[in-house]
Amino acid sequence: MMDNLYMPYLMRIERITYEAPGVKTFMLKFVNEADQDKFSYKAGQFGEYSVYGVGESTFCIASPPTRKGYIECTFRQTGKVTNALSGCEEGNIIGFRGPYGNVFPIDEWKGKNLLFIAGGIALPPMRCVIWNALDLRDNFKDVTIIYGARTVKDLVYKDELKDWELRKDVKLVTTVDPGGESPDWRGEIGFVPTIVEKIAPSSKDTIAIVCGPPVMIKFTFPVLAKLGFTDESIYTTLENRMKCGFGKCGRCNVGKVFVCKDGPVFTLAQLKELPDEY
Amino acid sequence: MNIDKRLVRKDSLEKLFDILKQNSKTIYAPSSKNGKISFNVAESFSGIVTEYVQTSQSSKDIAFPRTEKILDYSKNKEGMSVKGTDLKNLPEVILWGVRPCDASGIGELSAIFNWDYKDEIYNDRLSRVTVFGFSCNKSDEYCFCTSVGGNPGNTAGSDILFTRLGENGDYLAEILTEKGSLVVSMSPDLFGKAENIDKEKFLAEVPVRFNHEEIRVKLDKFFESKEWIEQSLRCLGCGACAYVCPTCACFDVQDEAHGKSGSRVRCWDSCGLSHFTLHTSGHNPREVQSQRWRQRIMHKFSYMPERLSVYGCTGCGRCSRACPVDMNILEHLISIQEVTL
Amino acid sequence: MVDLIKRAKELIETSTVKVVIGYEQGTANKTRALFVEKAEDADKLMFDSRCVQNLAAYVTKREVKEKGKMAITATLPVMRSIIQLASEFQVNDNNLLVLGITPESKFIEFGNLVEVETFVHQYTIEIDARNKEMLDKLEKMSPAERWKFWIDELTPCFKCYACRAACPMCYCHRCTVDFNQPQWIPVPSHELGNLEWHIMRAIHLTGRCIDCDACYNACPLSIPLNLLTKKMLEDAKEHFGGYQPSLKGGHLMSTYKPDDKENFIQ
Secondary structure, eight states, X not given: OOOOTTOOEEEEEEEEEEEETTEEEEEEEESSHHHHHHOOOOTTOEEEEEETTTEEEEEEOOSOTTSOSOEEEEEEOOSHHHHHHHTOOTTOEEEXXXXXXXXXOGGGGTTSEEEEEEEGGGHHHHHHHHHHHHHTGGGOSOEEEEEEESSGGGOSOHXXXXXXXXXXXXXXXXXXXXXXXXXXXXXXXXXXXXXXXXXXXXXXXXXXXXXXOHHHHHHHHHHHHHTTOOGGGEEEEOOOOOSSSSSOSSOSEETTEETTTTOSEEEHHHHHHSOSOO | OOOEEEEEOTTHHHHHHHHHHHTTOEEEEEEEETTXXXXXXXXXXXXXOOOOSSOSSOSGGGTSOSXXXXXXXXXXXXXXXXXXXXXXXXXXXXXXXXXXXXXXXXXXXXXXXXXXXXXXXXXXXXXXXXXXXXXXXXXXXXXXXXXXXXXXXXXXXXXXXXXXXXXXXOEEEEEOSHHHHHHHHHSGGGSEEOOSOOGGGGSOOOOOOOOHHHHHHHHTTOTTOTXXXXXXXXXXXXXXXXXXXXXXXXXXXXXXXXXXXXXXXXXXXXXXXXXXXXXXXXXXXXXXXXXXXXXXXXXXXXXXXXXXXXXXXXXXXXXXXXXXXXXXXXXXXHHHHHSOO | OHHHHHHHHHHHHTTSOSEEEEEEEOSTTOEEEEEEOSGGGGGGOBOXXXXXXXXXGGTTOHHHHTTXXXXXXXXXXXXXXXXXXXHTTSOOTTTEEEEEEOTTOOEEEOSSHHHHHHHHTTSOOOOOHHHHHHHHXXXXXXXXXXXXXHHHHHTTOOOOOHHHHHOTTOOOSSOGGGOOTXXXXXXXXXXXXXXXXXXXHHHHHTTTOOOOOHHHHHOTXXXXXXXXXXXXXXXXXXXXXXXXXXXXXXXXXXXXXTTOOOTTOO
16 A cells, blocks of 8 residues: 555634634544544644645644644734635535654653743744643743733734633743734734843743744843843754655755754754855 | 676667567657657667667656656545555566666665655555666767766666667566566577677766766755855756756645645645745745756765655756756856865 | 857946847757856857747846846847847846947947847748748648647647747736646646646747747757747738837737727627
8 A cells, every 4th residue: 555645634624713803713624533543743743734735834733732633823914825724614524744854852851941032923833832831831941931922902813812811830921013912912012022031030940942933032032042042952843845745855954954854953053054055 | 796797789669669568568769849859658679769869858757757646536425535646556667778877877766755754655656667777889969977976887776777789789687576587488599698798888987077976075065155156147947957856856746726626736846846835825945047057067966865865866967958948957056176165 | 149248248348238148159069048148258258040949038037137237139030039028028228239240240339229129120030931832731631630739739748838838028027827827737747737728828929929930949859839929920010910019018918909800700
């Protein structure tokens, strides 16, 4: 029996959540139970989600591997495939290929403090590892989440943000860009790097996981360096244009590193070795 | 290891062709159209072109077609039905007339398609191909197989390598694999005993023009060089070089819908095209041609050797011949070797 | 050629232009484009009957334009392309100087694009005898035979877009084939998709193509796709009396004139 690498699993859209303008979350269940039983993944991995007849798009798996029976993805309506996905309804069948890529080495972080920093639509790639950590809460010391978006409307996972805020074992700081606040906004106001500097989390025994638009990342790394974080203790995920997802189509490489195989999870130390091609 | 060497009389080639056809083999051989030579199904021996240094296109589409269906889907009342491409009924193919540089190039393609994940669509196709390599008696100024670890009589990748012994001569046939032996068993009379035949003296002369290991080491520090801009100023960003190349395997995946059903295809793509790495957001990591030209050279001569342990180039020279603006890869590599960092 | 080289050196030394685009000896027996930015490189400039590449393809190339004002060695087809490009606002007297080479291989420098146009208008665009013969043969075929001819010729095309890259008129930053919402022309190479690509391109070139054969010369498989554009030229002659690139615009396919023939409306 030939194993066709390009064959997606058939997935049924169980639930659609409207997160923010243009941003939706799909909860997907495997149409074939046998596929569900065989399937496993780790936080950090991604997949190729397809609308048959339109094409495929690359998103991370946004739900943690600790929750069985379904996977979730969150995407923003941007191009051909995400527009088609946006037009799907609960009950529709789409395709999913994966899991691909490397993982957050969450086992190596046992006993450490975790600092999650995310901006805008980049919370989804982190959500899987945040929930993974929270589902194994005892393995870690302090958990801090700093999350910002342009405006209040643009914050994703609004219900989960409320959950995290109420939890006593999580420190959550949310912020919006200056001018993005609503009259009843009680969180911080300021760009994410500024807020990180303000909160000044300790770098001692702490792993930082950062994900966001390029401009946010560019200004956050120096703040972390000032706080004493080493390049090996900062993790991020990269994205790049992909087609196959498993290192053959030749598209996603940054120098000799393939984002789909050697990534998408990289430490800052690894990122600094990469040529300026992403 | 002792290679099984046979002598095949000049007239026996046509007889071999006929026997293979009688045994239901599909024979792909060089044929000419509009003055360019490509591999096509050969209906008769007389249609096969023999006097050429190199064909215009490679024969890679025998295992990696330029457009290939990978699945079919159809939406119906019950939901969605999706079927993977059916490779059960592929014909057995004889690839007749590939040069040693192309035959060895199969190794590169196989390395890419089996890197960690095994692409069975490619492997299945390749398993039905028997490769008849034909050594080079002539070369031209575009050839540089010897600079990348090959040579005009290289046996790598062929199932049988034929070497013509002089102008109008008979052929030395080296039977290199089981597939090759199978062919011999179909027509044992045509494969006579070969006495001590030295094929070397019938092979083309291909002088070594650069040191590929030196280049690989240099390229490690070459990423930021201004040379890329100088070299690529006349490059127009088409895909000709990638598509005629025997080892270029970059591809695109496209869906083609026809009403409620359709298919997903894999098709050739080229890193030289401006939209190859374009993100939907509009960001393009390789915005200008010099970055894309750099990618081509680095991928073949630096990344592939390091990650896949194979050289991404066999020195066939097709890219240089096909390029509308004379981006001669040999010239560019020599110039990289000569530049002081 | 000596005059051209001398003038090219002067233009660079006086910073009148930042780059001179010309031809140089390539590898094997080819010639290729040369970009002279330093006066001493001008010695590599040459010209002979092998120099048929249409250099006007470079005056819209970002990396070349960015250097500043350009000078270009232009044979008659290149001059025509330049006038057409100027009428489409892609070049003007501020960013381009034309160093002409007449059909008799004499160097002639033009002061401005109006002078180039005057020169170009002395000659009509004529299809050469060999291709005219081929077009006549096609014309005499039945539609079914003609369809078979084109399917045979265009199916081997592997969509490398060398034809598009070499054509000076194909300067769109985002070509029709690069759109995926909707996907006007399929991406993969197959019978129908190839036909769609070549026909679409010929239609986009109608009234703009100046018959330089750059597309055919660039094709790695020597597909006679220039027959499509030549046929459009013939049709333009028949229905609209032919055309010349013209600085004042008034393109064939985008201008309506009250006396246009409408005999296609039956």
